[in-house]
Amino acid sequence: MLDIPLMSNNIIKDDVQCLINFLSESDRFTNGPKVREFERAWSEWLGVKHSLFVNSGSSANFMTMAGIAELYGKGEIIVPAITWSSDIASVITAGHVPVFVDVNLHNFAMAEEELLSKITLQTKAIFLSHILGLNALTDKIIDTCKERNIILVEDVCESHGVTFKNRKAGTIGQVSNFSFYYAHHMSTIEGGMICTDDEDFYQQMRMYRSHGMLRESSDEEYKRNITAEYPDLNPEFIFMVPGFNMRSTELNAVLGLNQIKRLDENIRKRRENFALFCSLLDSGKYVTEFDLAGQSNYAFIVLLRENNPRMFEQITRLLATEHVEFRRGTAGGGNQLRQPYVRKRFPKETPQNYVNAEKIHFFGLYTGNYPDLEKEKIEKLCKLLNAV
Ligand SMILES: Cc1ncc(COP(=O)(O)O)c(C=O)c1O
Secondary structure (H helix, E strand, O other): OOOOOOOOOOOOHHHHHHHHOOOOHHHOOOOOOHHHHHHHHHHHHHOOOOOEOOHHHHHHHHHHHHHHHHHHHEEEEEEOOOOOOOHHHHHOOOOEEEEEEEOOOOOOEEEEEHHHOOOOOEEEEEEOOOOOOOOOOHHHHHHHHHHHEOOOOEEOOOOOOOOOOOOOOOOOOOOEEEOOOOOOOOOOOEEEEEEEEOOOHOOOOHHHHHHOEEEHOOOHHHHHHHHHOOOOHHHHHOOOOOOOOOOOOOHHHHHHHHHHHHHHHHHHEEEEHHHHHHHHOOOOOOOOOOOOOOOOEEEEEEEEOOOOOOHHHHHHHHHHHHEEEEEEHHHHHOOHHOOHHHHHOOOOHHHHOOHHHHHHHHHHHEOOOOOOOHHHHHHHHHHHEEEE
């Protein structure tokens, strides 16, 4: 039996020891100095001015879309058919209108031509997702956003370290979101980060994270002006925006600070694993021509060349027998247009029109790619898949 879980050893003994040490030495456990230290470390690792630690990648998405509505107004947000549910749910709940785009098979990201054709005067933002460590950016998308004054948001939740032309994803859009959920490149158990160089957006996000409170802003002049403008309000309790409580804790930040030390080395190992996996897989049976430039994969992609339900069924049975954990449909379970929360709200949309998302939905899955996954297991997995 192959025995490959989706994730292994993501929280190691050393992380646990750090937590124990912290607990025995500290008396402040919610959002405090460790959170700020982790935010600074993350900004440095990524190469951005500001990072804001929140309690999940989805929280980062919800806050970002709410912040765009507050600062720039509601509008159309272009989203991919293959992404996580909160990338679309956040658009809907902030009062924007999601505009769906099918994806490429070489990077599972929005198809450039279709994306460009869906831009209208109402387009507020393009919310792209780097899926399974594959870069989603193109020069044309970046240039179009600049020329047409469209906000570019990058979801890097499952692709920490992926690069586009040697620049880290998450440094190119106006805002970028990361997840540190247990199964991702590094983990704070639950957690997320909002990153930006934009001072105004950062200040908004600080307030959104903590109930919308003015005192969370670090812009002293702004706070003085607002306080003077509302003399009837207690300065400690001025709520500027309809915010959330999406703070994380010092404990999660302690984990993040310890995990970030291993991040680059783990990315290197996972990159190697994925390149090996793609090179060994039979390209007659499986799609293997992924755009590997700058990839930072954390899960092996199995996508049938031909849409063959029987073969897919055989593969899922084989993986189950071999105790190889897998997820059908890749990130978010496949074509989001098939999901009840989308169907209910957009009954005129036809999921079948998103042909590549449909293929990924019905004939795609992923298995785990963790740093200490043995080479022999990767070879054996490919051998078994090639024999189907
Ligand atoms: C692309 C993408 N965006 C957002 C999220 C949400 O992150 P979280 O699980 O931390 O809420 C995920 C899921 O894990 C994801 O894969």
